[in-house]
Amino acid sequence: MSYLNWAKQNSDQLPQMTCELVLGEHEPSSYKAGDTINGHLLLNTSQPFYVYAIRVVLEGYAIVTSEGEKVKSKPDNFLKIGVDVLGQGKILACGEHHLSFAITIHPQNKVGELPGSMQTSHGFITYKLVAYLKQENKSHRQTEKSVSVLGFLNLSVFEPSLMTPVVYEKLQKSSSLSVFPSVLSKSRLKISLRLRKSGFLPGESIFFELNMSNPGNYEIVASSVTLVQKFTYNSGTTQKVQLFEIRSIETKVLQGSTALWADSVIMDGCDGIVVSQSGIIIEISHFLKVRIKTNGPDEHFLMEVPLKIGSTKRN
Structure with a gap:
């Protein structure tokens, strides 16, 4: 009153x-x-x-x-x-x-x-x-x-390509100062991550196929795929970032010169996940983080794959 x-x-x-x-x-x-x-x-x-x-x-x-x-x-x-x-x-x-x-x-x-x-x-x-x-x-x-208002993003209308398969590839970064870089590059890990789509609703499972080329036959010490939620706060020239790991899965069965890891990150029960949002001073984004640790001489492998989390996907 x-x-x-x-x-x-x-x-x-x-x-x-x-x-x-x-x-x-x-x-x-x-x-x-x-x-x-x-x-x-x-x-x-x-x-x-x-x-x-x-x-x-x-x-x-x-x-x-x-x-x-x-x-x-x-x-x-x-x-x-x-x-x-x-x-x-x-x-x-x-x-x-x-x-x-x-x-x-x-x-x-x-x-x-x-x-x-x-x-x-x-x-x-x-x-x-x-x-x-x-x-x-x-x-x-x-x-x-x-x-209180719930976030809204229609994935089908926002960007129809979010509903189509996508492949991301990356070569492991070398930390060696050898005079024979071309020889070392041939032994580095190469990762290919395939998704059935890159737009998801809360509660859906994110199915992926991780193909690994490991010509150096390095031992895979640890590997994981993690769904990360990112908050970006923009105020003038200042920017702050908060990262929240929503769900993560791990495996060690990735041995040999080639390997395939097919699995899914399940979002069931992830109450803290919110709809992706851009265009305002508080932006909310999501990505899959791939980590692979080997016993080789190069740096640990890290790849980030962007996703969109929406509230609906109906036309």
């Missing part, structure tokens, strides 16, 4: 008024793209007065923080969807008023991404319903209410 904010900014004598945003009785705890937020703005005024319009707006924005909550970046406003609950040039009678609203959530960028509500130690993405009272050429923020 809040009192009229613009009364102190105008010379005219204005009535005392309180306002509160109230959601419908059967509203969900979190909304998703395509959902409609239903509710009403509860007003109570002591006497009639003229108002140009009253508007309720769903606003989404991202903020990067540093030093805890002490320093914040300028908000990155990526969503603004609103409806007028009281038309232009109306007399608001004294007493209690219930002004209904219905706001349908939809992405407002070209690629159809909708960031999900989140908060970490380095920033947050939040959504709020805000009531504005319009008086002449000014809009005054009256009251607000936070709502």
Whole structure:
């Protein structure tokens, strides 16, 4: 509940008024793209007065923080969807008023991404319903209410190629300073990683085939494939990165001059995974990290393969 904010900014004598945003009785705890937020703005005024319009707006924005909550970046406003609950040039009678609203959530960028509500130690993405009272050429923020929104990304629409097979290849980096580099290069590991697709939904299994060419017949000490979630926070010229390993599998059965490892990283039960998001100051991305450790003279093998985690893949 809040009192009229613009009364102190105008010379005219204005009535005392309180306002509160109230959601419908059967509203969900979190909304998703395509959902409609239903509710009403509860007003109570002591006497009639003229108002140009009253508007309720769903606003989404991202903020990067540093030093805890002490320093914040300028908000990155990526969503603004609103409806007028009281038309232009109306007399608001004294007493209690219930002004209904219905706001349908939809992405407002070209690629159809909708960031999900989140908060970490380095920033947050939040959504709020805000009531504005319009008086002449000014809009005054009256009251607000936070709502939770789930991330949305349609993989089929965002990039259809995400649903097609893809192959990544990499040659092991040499750490040797030998005068015979061409001889050493012939003994280095070469890895080929094949995926049936590179776009996934939370809960799906990521099937892969890891083909290894090991002409040096080095012993494979350890090998793993890990699904990593990456948060990138951009604030001016400053960038911070957080990495979270969601799920990892290991094997040691990769001996000989050639080897094949066919397996899957299962995302079942990965509650911490969120939808990929780009285009705002908090970006969320995912990749598979391949690690192979040998007893050879070269550096341990490391390869990162980008993925997209979406919320749906229907056309």
